Amino acid sequence: MKKCIAPDTKLEETGFGYTLSLIGGKYKMIVLYWLGEFDVLRHNALHRLIGKISFKMLSSTLKELEKDGLILRTVYPQMPPKVEYSLTEKGKSLIPILFDLCSWGDEHRKETA
DSSP, X not given: OOOOSOTTSOGGGSHHHHHHHHHOSSSHHHHHHHHHHHSEEEHHHHHXXXXXXXXXXHHHHHHHHHHTTSEEEEEESSSSOEEEEEEOHHXXXXXXXXXXXXXXXXXXXXXXX
16 A cells, blocks of 8 residues: 655645645535535535534635635525535545545444444
């Protein structure tokens, strides 16, 4: 198995560190996962899917993901305003990795059951 970090390298200076800086945090991978499943979601739909997350935390998470170029926020000019979230191409490139994590979890969860 290929190792991607030399022992004397600082983690934040590696591709792994960069990836963790983008998807680290309690809810970022969950938001990305649901957008990978449904393509486009509104704030309230994400809130319902995630469950135990405050509106403030979800808003903060969405802003960070948008700032990092992983999701796109689309505002429709109507009253009341309609806002939808979707994955950018950069965000979509993470989805196979997240789905692989799901498969790994399904496979190894059976070992402990």
